[in-house]
Structures are given as structure tokens and as C-alpha cells.
Amino acid sequence: MKSDSFLAEIETRHSTRRKDHRQRSLGNPLTQLSFSDNDYLGLSTHPEVIGAAQRSLEKYGTSARAARLLAGPCPEHNELESALASWKGTERALLFASGYLTPLGVIPALVGPADTILLEREAHACLFDGAKLSGARLRLFSRQDMSELKTVLDSTQKLNPQGKVLIVAESLHSMDGDFAPLEEIIRLKKEAGAWLLLDEAHAGGICGPQGAGRAAQLGLIDSVDLQMGTLGKALGSSGGFIASQNRIIDHLLNEARTFLFGTALSPAVARAALSALTIIRSPDGETLRDTLQKNITQFRSAHASSQLGPIHSILRGSNSSANAASQHLQQQGLTVPAIRTPTVPEGAARLRVSLSARHTTHDIQQLTNALHTLPPRD
Template identity: 40%
Template structure:
């Protein structure tokens, strides 16, 4: 087994070492890093709610009412009224029977998948699925099959093969509504037709769709009016919602089973009730006319930068090599823009890229400057 120093040297040689670059300012659309003021095109604050005054006031109010910490896991004495109120509101908003909140999206996936399937079952993953889905599938002990990105014909073939040999096995298909590094959307309605034809379950990760898509910002499931057909709707509260944490919405029975089997939920101290209290305020804004105004502004910014009618605020510029992506990111930094270079293992080898993410909070000046900087 190699030493840490040897592994680090290898990562550096491959252009794959990561280091922390702390900000010297709040993480808004205008940030300071290494003493330099930059337009921030790196964050997932799609609606600009991370700095919304009403949400900040609700956070402060929550601390005053419920304290800074929850002191224990949810099953001991860490469940407070805001946790239950948030879960009820999420379930209603996502057209589901019940909901459960977790400390992060990663913890949510690690809770759901090993609780839903085991060693005699199967998990089918889109090739571009997030690491949390992949790691959770491995942890479950189920047999894993991977289908090419959004390839429903291959998914159908895999499901048919599995069902022919394992009529009684649980099969879970896991995918994302909006893929975080590519900005692509899954063909949700057609995918559900395939999943249902083989009596499989669907886990849909709406991390990058929540707040952005749908008439009230409740994601692709709401936009396509198929929420009632999805076994598990998960998503994060750290992107468009502007806070932290995550959720899963499902049937009452599934949520009750997760309370009893989801190890990240059972064995973690509950997220502070103040965060749940603030998230209720964020959820209310997202679903309101104000939320619609934020989504409209976001789409205007997308159109201004890309010239398209896309609803997705993730714009990848694939450059191929790690060196090319790092040089491009440094060049943009010198020009006054914070844009991350995304490399393996976050994306497949030889597809290193710049990942530009837009926010409703970006002013016209920032969008116009970024557009000019990207022109050859």
C-alpha cells in the first residue's frame, strides 16, 4: 500500500490534486478569494436565496426559539417541531404521502438505497449518476448494472434480462432529474414507462431540479406531472433552497421503514431545528410568485449567456485534458471570474471541463462580461 505522500505526488503529476481555496467574503455572486474580487459562476445558489434577508431572519429566529443544536439523533430527543413541519410541507409540495430529512444529499442516498435493496436485489444506475448514488448502491450489497446515459433501450434490455432470471427480486433504478456536471435532463416520463413495465422502483435525485423546474419549483417530477409514479423523490436543500440538508419523499410505509433502517438517519445527530425553520421560509418563497420571479430571472440569465431557451443553469465547457481545464479556469480567474475546473473522478477521464453555473442573482453586467470572456 502506497504512502499518502506517494499518492499525493501521483495526483499532482496527473493534474488531479484538489486543494481548498477559502473565500474571504460571503459566498454570493461577487466574492473575494486570495484578495481578488471575482464574479462567482461556481456556486449552486440558483435562485440567489442563500443571501435572502427573509431566510436569514428566519434562521436567526429559529436559533432564538430552538437553540443552535439539536443535541441528539432524531430517534432519541433530536426531533423538534420544525423538523416535522418541514417534512410535512415537503411531502405536500412534492405530492407525496410523507418525507424525511437528512443532513446532506450524500447521507440521503446512503440511507435510502441500502434500506430498499440488499444482496439478492439489483440497482440500475445511469452512467453519469452522482457519486452518492454509486456509493450507496455499492454499500447495499445489491448487484449493480450501469446503463449508458439516458439510454432507455439499454435500460429496458437490462430490466428484461434481470426479470427473466429473478422474478421476485427488488429492482431499483436510480437516476437524476438534472445531471450536475452535464446539465442534461433525464427523459422522466418515458423512463417511468420502462421502469413500471418491469415492476421496478425509481429513485429520482432532484438535487439540481428542485427550485429550478416545475410550475412551483418542485422539480422535473412536478413539471411532467409524474410525482405519484416515483417511489423515492430525493433532493437537496443546499442548492436552490440556499441552506443545507436534504430530503426524501415517498409513501408513508417507505418513510417509516427508512426511520427504522436508514443508518445515516438513525446514527447521526439531527440537523439543527433552526435550519429546518429557515428552510420552511425558503420553501414558501420557492413556491410563491416571488419564486416564479426568481426562476424567470434565472432563465433570462441563461438565455443571455447561451442564446438558448434552456431552463438548466449548468453550462459545461468540455476541454478534455486536466491541464486544459486548469489553464482555462486560471485564465478566467485572472479575468475576474470564479469558474471551477472539473476533473476525474467527478467526470469521466478525458472529459475535464469548466462548469459554469448561473444564478438569478447574477446582474446583467456579470452575464455580459462572462459571455465576452467565453468568446474565442
């Protein structure tokens, strides 16, 4: 009888998803003009990056073969970590097998049930999951409402004066595309004696000196306790990392379970990321950022978008309206994903347009023309 209840529940949840227009599928292969990925500088197809990965593949094979501490030192990992630390202006960096797995290891290694995490209500799922896994008390604030952050910090200090407080925020939001008020977050965290984990997944590579991210752009890296990044977006590869002080990295490599107990990044993937990082920090990287900026300016002037970065939302309201808009664009040869609940709140379903340096002026114009033909939103 019990085995039947698995399938019965799966079927119920399946039909609820369909009714709410939230059913996901893997969709069409990417043969179309795509505005759906996070390869902001187009480095995943750069010939130097591909060449570096190929040479590494021949030398080290396809796999890291084990977790880092078991497999022993690999130059691809070590060189990439040194370059990431230098890029982020920290003593050291530590790689994880994905951006997603990074906070799942890091947050529980830093806080536990006696502590409090203050997390943006709109934060990425991996930050929520890392926070939940830690067992710390979880309190939420809205990313643009610093008076709410202050209220939550004050009441946390009253309720639990002995516990540690970790603030977790995204510098450039993955869905809304806005920058967090970082100066104010840092002012409040210093006042409260809290620590800050800043997820720069979407800002890394695209802003700041040598593309080092938002904290670097604002001259604030010394005030961020843990800088988190991913290799899967502007770095055109896959994997995640934390950059921080030596003793914190040493602690994480002893206690972050997603680092300790999983197979490390493939060496060739690490080499691809290192090659991409070298480009990002060079004058060629500056040229790619200028091209991306030109595309952003073209898109913003056509759509009056208020966002300054590569991520732009076109609000549609309901899930079904967002789906219809995405399908409409697909019929015109354009991939622009519908973002629906639960990724965004009820009534805030949207198209997410992601711009890249690899797009041409003509590509952006084609998108603009197609967006003007969308059926009205609800």
C-alpha cells in the same frame, strides 16, 4: 514498519494526482464573481431566510443535540417535513443531515444482496456509494440511452426473476446539465415492475409548478416511488430529504442508518430551508425563476449551449486544459470551477458554469466576454 507504509502510499497517490492534474485544494475565498455554486435562486442570502434562521437560532440554539429519534420532536423539523411533502405531492417526507447522506441511508434500507440496482453510469457519487453500501448487484446504463436501460432490465429479469429492481436516476444532471428522459424511464420501470428513486437535487426549486421539480413539471409524481431532494442547492440551506408514501417513510425512519445514527439537521438550518421553500412556492419564487430563466437564455444565446437549465459545461478535454481555463478566468475575477477526472470521464474535463437568479445581465456579459478570451482547448 507498518506506520511508514501509510505515508509512503499517501505520497505515491499525491504525486500521481499531481502528475494527472487532479490535485484539489480549497482555493481562494469567494470574493470574486462566482459561477461555481448551486444557490440557483440566490436564497442563501435572502433577508427573510436569514431572519427566519436567526429567530430559530435564538429559540433553539445551534444544534439539534442528537439524532431525531433520541432528541424528540422539534417543530422546525416537523414543519419542514410537512411543507416538503405538500410541495412534492406526497404523503410524507423525511429529513437527512445532508443530500449526500440521503441515498446512503435510503438505498440500503430498500434493497440488499438478493436485489439489483440499475444506476446511471454518470450518476452522482452519493448514489454510487448508497448503491454499493446496499450490497445489491449493481448494473449501469447511460442516462440518455433508453435502449440500454431496456436491455439491462430485460437481462436482470432473466438472471434474477425473484429479486427486487431499483432504478436510480438524476432528473437534472449535476455536471452535464441535461434532463433525463423521465417519461421513458417511467414507462420501462412500470413494464418491469421496478421502483424508481429520482434524485431531483438540481431540479428542485428551478422547474415545475411552484418549483417542485422535473417530475412535477411533467405530471409524473405519482409514478416516482421515492423523490429525493437536497436543501443545499436552490433551497439555499443544507440537508437532504426523501418524499414518498407514509409507510415507506415509516420504514426509512426505522431502518435508514444515516437517519438513525447521526445528529439531526440544526433547527435553524431547517427553518432557513422552510423559509426558502415558502418563497419558492410564492409569486416571489416565480419571479426568481423568471430571472434565472432570463439569465439562462442570455448565456445560451452567447455560447450556443444546448442545456436548458442553469448548469452549462464548457468542454476542455484534458485536466490540465480545464485547470488552465479556470485559472485564466480567476485572473479576471471570475470563479468558474474546473471539473476533472474522476468526477467526469477521461478526456471530458470541463468548466462548469452554474447560473443563478442573483446574477445580473452585466455579470453574465462579463462571463461571456471572459470566456471568449480562453486559450484554445486541447
